[in-house]
Amino acid sequence: MSIVLYDLCGADDRRFSPYCWRVKMALAHKGLPFETRPVPFRQIRDICDGAQTSVPVIEDDGRIVRDSFDIAVYLETTYPELPSLFGGAAGLGLSRFVDKWSVLEINATLVRMIVADIHGVLQPDDEPYFRETREKRFGARLEEVQEGREERLETLRAKLEPARQTLARQPYLSGITPLFADFILFGTLQWARIASPLQILADDDPIRPWFEGCLDLYGGIGRSAAAAA
Amino acid sequence: MSIVLYDLCGADDRRFSPYCWRVKMALAHKGLPFETRPVPFRQIRDICDGAQTSVPVIEDDGRIVRDSFDIAVYLETTYPELPSLFGGAAGLGLSRFVDKWSVLEINATLVRMIVADIHGVLQPDDEPYFRETREKRFGARLEEVQEGREERLETLRAKLEPARQTLARQPYLSGITPLFADFILFGTLQWARIASPLQILADDDPIRPWFEGCLDLYGGIGRSAAAAA
Numbered sequence: 001m002s003i004v005l006y007d008l009c010g011a012d013d014r015r016f017s018p019y020c021w022r023v024k025m026a027l028a029h030k031g032l033p034f035e036t037r038p039v040p041f042r043q044i045r046d047i048c049d050g051a052q053t054s055v056p057v058i059e060d061d062g063r064i065v066r067d068s069f070d071i072a073v074y075l076e077t078t079y080p081e082l083p084s085l086f087g088g089a090a091g092l093g094l095s096r097f098v099d100k101w102s103v104l105e106i107n108a109t110l111v112r113m114i115v116a117d118i119h120g121v122l123q124p125d126d127e128p129y130f131r132e133t134r135e136k137r138f139g140a141r142l143e144e145v146q147e148g149r150e151e152r153l154e155t156l157r158a159k160l161e162p163a164r165q166t167l168a169r170q171p172y173l174s175g176i177t178p179l180f181a182d183f184i185l186f187g188t189l190q191w192a193r194i195a196s197p198l199q200i201l202a203d204d205d206p207i208r209p210w211f212e213g214c215l216d217l218y219g220g221i222g223r224s225a226a227a228a229a
Numbered sequence: 230m231s232i233v234l235y236d237l238c239g240a241d242d243r244r245f246s247p248y249c250w251r252v253k254m255a256l257a258h259k260g261l262p263f264e265t266r267p268v269p270f271r272q273i274r275d276i277c278d279g280a281q282t283s284v285p286v287i288e289d290d291g292r293i294v295r296d297s298f299d300i301a302v303y304l305e306t307t308y309p310e311l312p313s314l315f316g317g318a319a320g321l322g323l324s325r326f327v328d329k330w331s332v333l334e335i336n337a338t339l340v341r342m343i344v345a346d347i348h349g350v351l352q353p354d355d356e357p358y359f360r361e362t363r364e365k366r367f368g369a370r371l372e373e374v375q376e377g378r379e380e381r382l383e384t385l386r387a388k389l390e391p392a393r394q395t396l397a398r399q400p401y402l403s404g405i406t407p408l409f410a411d412f413i414l415f416g417t418l419q420w421a422r423i424a425s426p427l428q429i430l431a432d433d434d435p436i437r438p439w440f441e442g443c444l445d446l447y448g449g450i451g452r453s454a455a456a457a458a
Contacts, residue, residue, distance in 0.1 A: 090316025093395075093404020094323035100391035101330060162329035166322075175322020 002033045004059040006047050009038035010121040010195075015225055018107065018191035019068040023056040025183035026072050028218035030082040034058075041126045068187075069099050072180045085180040098173065098181040105159050106188050110200070113149040113156065116142040117196035117228065149198065156200065160207060167210045178217060186214040190222055197228045231262045233288040235276050238267035239350040239424075244454055247336065247420035248297040252285040254412035255301050257447035259311040263287075270355045297416075298328050301409045314409040327402065327410040334388050335417050339429070342378040342385065345371040346425035346457070378427065385429065389436060396439045407446060415443040419451055426457045 005024065008017035015021075015038070027034045037047075044052055048064050057066045058074075065074045073092070076085050086092035111118075119130055119142050131142060138145045163173060163185055172178045173185060189211050192200045201208045215222040234253065237246035244250075244267070256263045266276075273281055277293050286295045287303075294303045302321065305314050315321035340347075348359055348371050360371060367374045392402060392414055401407045402414060418440050421429045430437045444451040 084319075087319025088317045089405055090313075090320030090403045090408050090410075091323060093399055093402060094320060094327065094410055096398060096404075097391060097395045097402055097410075098323065098326060100394040104390050104394070161333050162326060165329040165333070166326045169325060170322055173322060173326055175318045175325075177318075179319050181319075181323055181326075 001061055002035045003027060005034055005036045006039045006044075006052075006055045006057045006059075007036040008055050009040055009123075010118075010126070011123050012121075013038055014121050014194060016118065016121060016191055016194040017055065018187035019054075020056045021187035021190045021222070022068040022180070022183045023058065023071050024221060025186060025214075025217070026075055026085055026180055028221055029085060029178070029180075029183070030075055030079055032075070032079065032082065040123045041129055069096065087174065087179055091174065091179060091181075095174075095179070095181040095184070098184050101162075102184050102188055106156070106185070107191075109152070109156050109159060110188065110192060112138065112145050113152055114146065114192055114196040114198060116146040117198070121195050121228070153198075153200075157202065157205070160201075164205070164207050168206055171213075172210070178214060182210075182214060186211065186222065190215075190225070193227050194225050195228055230290055231264050232256060234263050234265045235268045235273075235281075235284045235286045235288075236265040237284050238269055238352075239347075239355070240352050241350075242267055243350050243423060245347065245350060245420055245423040246284065247416035248283075249285045250416035250419045250451070251297040251409070251412045252287065252300050253450060254415060254443075254446070255304055255314055255409055257450055258314060258407070258409075258412070259304055259308055261304070261308065261311065269352045270358055298325065316403065316408055320403065320408060320410075324403075324408070324410040324413070327413050330391075331413050331417055335385070335414070336420075338381070338385050338388060339417065339421060341367065341374050342381055343375065343421055343425040343427060345375040346427070350424050350457070382427075382429075386431065386434070389430075393434065393436050397435055400442075401439070407443060411439075411443060415440065415451065419444075419454070422456050423454050424457055 005027065007015050007020045009015055039047055039055055044055055048057060048059060052066060056068055056071060057064060058071055065071050072085050086095055115134055119127060122130055135141055166173055170176065173181045189200060192198065201211065234256065236244050236249045238244055268276055268284055273284055277286060277288060281295060283295065285297055285300060286293060287300055294300050301314050315324055344363055348356060351359055364370055395402055399405065402410045418429060421427065430440065
């Protein structure tokens, strides 16, 4: 039986969640058959056992696993004979560091630059929930949070410097092949690509060829999602 | 024959270099016999083949290797039968990311908080070179660069958050055992510990038990270096 991934969706079936992208790439990397079930924010409470509050969530032969990192660890443990997501215990440990760095340094900065754009790609019935929770979180209207983002691009790009310098020395964050740590940063950039017209990476950013390469992995599942106009 | 490590030294044979500490920990982790040769800044040009401009440098049976990360890779490649520093190719790749993060985010912030203290622990004959090069780099007198550092402590501690949250989930950055990625951040904190009385980590910082544990590794070679008064 195929693994089911509950995948956040917006209007026009846009799948923009950075954390769901991590999992799609992980499933594809393992070569596991999976189907995605689109879920708008307001229906997350209705999936699986009714106890879920965020996606991604996977169902695998009756087992329910949530949280993108925990899902990756679950897949690695459950399917050790399939291509590894971590390349061993050290790779797993250090991938967790990349996860924390990505969430704290990159996603937290980026969301303030695209949050009104994200609102703009939601299903209309999701808009009130999203606006209310995010405006409470940021203490300002979404449009104000995003305002002046062009001036913050340099800050975001500077925060990406550790990844940039790493990719100047080796093809992937994980070294010579793409593994889950790559999917972490890929998910972040794919989130922006799908939800926002803002160009995060400069044309000549060395991170760009790595990202383009990731879009083409596994039959191009990343690239098959349309970029924001 | 023992490996020789050229190890930066200050007055009273203080060994404070973060990059030399990475290598000492790496050599100890591999269980390789080594001796250190103390080198003040002004004598780096005299070591080995006269072509070296920074330390750490190791000499291993006639081979000269420089740069802490390259030395770790060299040791891993040359002594694959000894305990691994990376835990495989993914661990090596991701350790490079930790290296870039540490240098760009942590060391670059920290040095501006302890640079006058470092000057204070040098051999007197090293002081003019250090002052001149660092004041040129920072565009201000060392004392001015360091001034007001207490107000910058929160910024530095916030930058450590990815490591903090990782260590809240697992004993080491590298997962379940300490590997080179741990020695990278250890070297940074050991640098501050030896050169400066400034307390980088709050008393209740969860990074602290990890650091204390690292000080005790391999017979306590880290702890055997006296902390700044």
